[in-house]
Amino acid sequence: MVTDLVQIRRLGEKARAENFRFRRWIKSHNFVERQFRRAAEEVHAAIDCRECAECCRVTEVRASERDIAHLARFLGISERQFVERYTMLDEHKATILKRGGSGCVFLEGNDCTVYEARPADCERFPHLLRGSGSIESRMWQFVDRATYCPIVYNWMEKIKGLTNFRPGH
Ligand code: SF4
Ligand code: SF4
Known part of the structure; x- marks a missing residue:
């Protein structure tokens, strides 16, 4: 799991175009929301927000x-x-x-x-576990958040793997 904020910024920006494609791809397929939630719970449990606080600096x-x-x-x-x-x-x-x-x-x-x-x-925040509407309907919010929030960046990478998303999609 990547938690270094400089790395997150670099990797999240590098993945931005791909993450936009992923968002469109997710919306055009039917996935069980539960697997996205479970992945979000796992990433939340592995990252300590008290070590980070980047959302308090950025948003x-x-x-x-x-x-x-x-x-x-x-x-x-x-x-x-x-x-x-x-x-x-x-x-x-x-x-x-x-x-x-x-x-x-x-x-x-x-x-x-x-x-x-x-x-x-x-x-x-980052509204992965608590937010209005399904996670798919809120995907637009996460592309930008993946450029500074370790939870969102790692979650996006995890669910790309879970859904067998290929960058060429
Ligand atoms: S929600 Fe994201 S950006 Fe905010 S403190 Fe937690 S890991 Fe850092
Ligand atoms: S952004 Fe919210 S959580 Fe962060 S320091 Fe301000 S009040 Fe506290």
Whole structure:
């Protein structure tokens, strides 16, 4: 299993075109979803997110009203104070957690300082095991995530093997 983040970036970018083809190929065949889930569970169990935290550096995290209420309570401040101090707007004017040079405002080293109250999106990331719709219908999300998330990269490679996908397909 590859976990080195420099390697993941290189390999995920190298596999990007192939992964797009794989996504189309998966959608045009009938596979049992259970095998994809089982593979995702195995990869999740083998990789320690606390050693990585790359998604906290790379992704923008939407903050729902529920997330804001939860985080404000956790930090002992009002929701308004939380919004002022810890959120910003993304290019679509959606509220996201504030970001600095090294990613999310709550990231310290590899640790999330609000772990117990982190937003639902963080809890579910990379959305392999928990997400709306079937894994096949969400495949479009995973090509990009495979360029920085070790779980997604290794899972994609694993299921290519399971489905006998050949790069020439
Ligand atoms: S979900 Fe992926 S990118 Fe995020 S910490 Fe875990 S392995 Fe790293
Ligand atoms: S809230 Fe925590 S888990 Fe979510 S992106 Fe920020 S540091 Fe990562």
